[in-house]
Amino acid sequence: MIQQRxxxxxxxxxxxxxxxxxxxxTPPVNVNTQLTQAVGTAFASIQQTQIASTPxxxxxxxxAATALRPPRTPPALPPAFQTQGLNPGVAPKAYISDVxxxxxxxxxxxxAAPGTIVMVLFFHGIDKGTETSPDPTRFGSGDxxxxxxxxxxxxxxxxxxxxxxxxxxxxxxxxSRSVVLIEDDRHALGNFNDWFRPYxxxxxxxxxxxxxxxxxxxxxxxxxxxxxxKEGWVDHQAHGVIHNVPMxxxxxxxxxxxxxxxxxxxxxxxxxxxxxxxxWPGGGxxxxxxxxxRKLGYQLGFTINPRGPIMFNWVPQADQPTTSFDIAEGPVSxxxxxxxRYWPSQVISSLDQIRQIGSDxxxxxxxxxxxxxxxxxIVCAPTYGxxx
Numbered sequence: 001m002i003q004q005r006x007x008x009x010x011x012x013x014x015x016x017x018x019x020x021x022x023x024x025x026t027p028p029v030n031v032n033t034q035l036t037q038a039v040g041t042a043f044a045s046i047q048q049t050q051i052a053s054t055p056x057x058x059x060x061x062x063x064a065a066t067a068l069r070p071p072r073t074p075p076a077l078p079p080a081f082q083t084q085g086l087n088p089g090v091a092p093k094a095y096i097s098d099v100x101x102x103x104x105x106x107x108x109x110x111x112a113a114p115g116t117i118v119m120v121l122f123f124h125g126i127d128k129g130t131e132t133s134p135d136p137t138r139f140g141s142g143d144x145x146x147x148x149x150x151x152x153x154x155x156x157x158x159x160x161x162x163x164x165x166x167x168x169x170x171x172x173x174x175x176s177r178s179v180v181l182i183e184d185d186r187h188a189l190g191n192f193n194d195w196f197r198p199y200x201x202x203x204x205x206x207x208x209x210x211x212x213x214x215x216x217x218x219x220x221x222x223x224x225x226x227x228x229x230k231e232g233w234v235d236h237q238a239h240g241v242i243h244n245v246p247m248x249x250x251x252x253x254x255x256x257x258x259x260x261x262x263x264x265x266x267x268x269x270x271x272x273x274x275x276x277x278x279x280w281p282g283g284g285x286x287x288x289x290x291x292x293x294r295k296l297g298y299q300l301g302f303t304i305n306p307r308g309p310i311m312f313n314w315v316p317q318a319d320q321p322t323t324s325f326d327i328a329e330g331p332v333s334x335x336x337x338x339x340x341r342y343w344p345s346q347v348i349s350s351l352d353q354i355r356q357i358g359s360d361x362x363x364x365x366x367x368x369x370x371x372x373x374x375x376x377x378i379v380c381a382p383t384y385g386x387x388x
Contacts, residue, residue, distance in 0.1 A: 074378040078368040085357045086308045086316050093317040095335045100380035102313055103372055105171040106365075108388050112171050115362025118164060118178045118310040119156065119354055120302065121147075122341035124185055126195050132345075139344045147347050148199055151179055154351050158205035160235040161277045164310075165299045168336050171312045177358065182302060182341065184210040184239055184279060189224035192234055200233045210239035210279040213266035222270060229271050238263035238275040238298075246284020256292050264296060276300060278337075285327060290337045300336055303327065307340035309354045311361060316340055 077099070080092060096102045105111055124137045131142035139147065151158075157175035159167075164180055166172035183191075187209060199205045209225065228234035240247075241262040247255070260278060267275050276299045280289075283304035293301060305326045307316035317338065319330030329338040342350060376387065 072378045074375045075371050077375055078364075078371060081311075081314065081361045081364045083357050083360060085353045087322060089320060089322040090307050090316045090318050092311075092314045093330075093335050094313045095315065096313045100376065100384050103376045103380060104384055104387050106312065107369070107373060107376070108171070110173065110388055112167060112173045112312060113176060113362065114312075114365030115358045115360075116167070116174060116176045116178070116311065117354060117358035117361070118159075118167065118174070118180065119347075119350070120164075120180045120182065120310065120339060120341045121344070121347060122182055122184070122302070122304055123344045125183065125187065125191070136343055136345055143344065143348075144195065147344070150348055150351060152203060154355060156351075157203070158199075158207070160206045161208060161237055161300060162235075165276055165336075167312065168300070168310070177355065180208060181205070182208040182210060182237075182279060185243075186211045186219070186221060186225070186239070188221045189228065192228055196234075204233075206233045206235050208235045208237055208277075208279075211236045211263075211267075212239050212243040212281075213241045213263050214243060216266055217270060226270060229273075236267070236271055236275070237277040237279060238267065239279045240281035241266075243281040246282035247280065247286065247289040248284050249286035249288050251286075251289065253288070253292070256289050257296075260289075260293055260296050260298070277302065280304075283325075283327065285332065285338060287332050290332050290334050293337060294334070298337070300339060301334075302339050302341055303329070304343075305329065305338075305340050306342050306346055309357060310339060311358070314361075 080094060082092070086092070094102075096105075106114060122137070123139050124135070126139045126141055126144050127133045127135075128141050130140035132140040133143070154177070155175075156177045156179045158181055159174055159178045161180065163172070163174050163178075167174045167178075181196075192207070192209075196205070196207045200207075209228075211225070215222075225234065225236060229236050238260070240259045242259070245251075245255070247259055259281070263278070264274055267273055274297065276297075278293050278298050278300070279302045285301060285303060290301065303326075305318070307318065307329075309316075315335035315338075317329040317335055317340075318326070319328055321328050329335065332338055373387070376384075381387075
């Protein structure tokens, strides 16, 4: 390159001299001036050539430097959050097998924060004029009012089944302490006006009505409940058709379909929607009922097993029965379809424990955040993209 520049400069100087010799004698020519201009032009040309041929400096590492950089080793992920707040024989189960999908949903700042917790409450009804009901599946009116006030005072907010489903599968944002109120066995308008409408008006709380479809369009409470559904705060979900015979692995396919598809047919005809949740009649379920429910499009299933609260990708389950009445969820291996519920008598005494579980889970997540984000950046980001 240097030799080329010198050759160009010499050629320009020689051309200038020759041209000068060929000029007529009049007017006189200043050779020194011409030589200076030629040299200046030559140097300008050389400088422009050098600039054009020199690559711009950048901060991008060269291919060789990148190739020499050692590959990043993903860190070991921490174990799932554990708590002493669950009964013996009960442990949290994950249901999202794709680690990258889970981490992206967990740490997306638009989603529910780690430690967001849901309490699902099961009851059959409320006994007027009593403090405590002798039936463990029902509330006395005094206990019901205290429960609702305590929930609110401790920062809980009620959600419906669609909100719960969005949270369970996608970690969609819900109140950090949420409660799902499920009253089984189709109730009349007066029940909702007397007990739940005040909380709807004060706090905007919805309630779930487990609807039994046995009477179809002849049900005397159907018209009022359709009106409540249209108001948007009574969330009707399937509770079977004949209802009083639980679905189990001993049931025939015909019976299981009649209960699950039969509920869907009635809901679509009269409520104008497809139920997304099956509130298992009598608390009975099994592998085949769950598989058929999945096939028909159900997203959630509620047992009467009082295992504990729910968090994202974290549902308390048991591999063996823990009492004389519960059913083990472990063999079914589908936590969203076998969700636990608290009984009326357990709610007030469990609120502090539930809050503590949520706080401990949030602290554990924060402790491991850097590790999980590093793992995601190395393993997941190339395919799943950055976390919002």
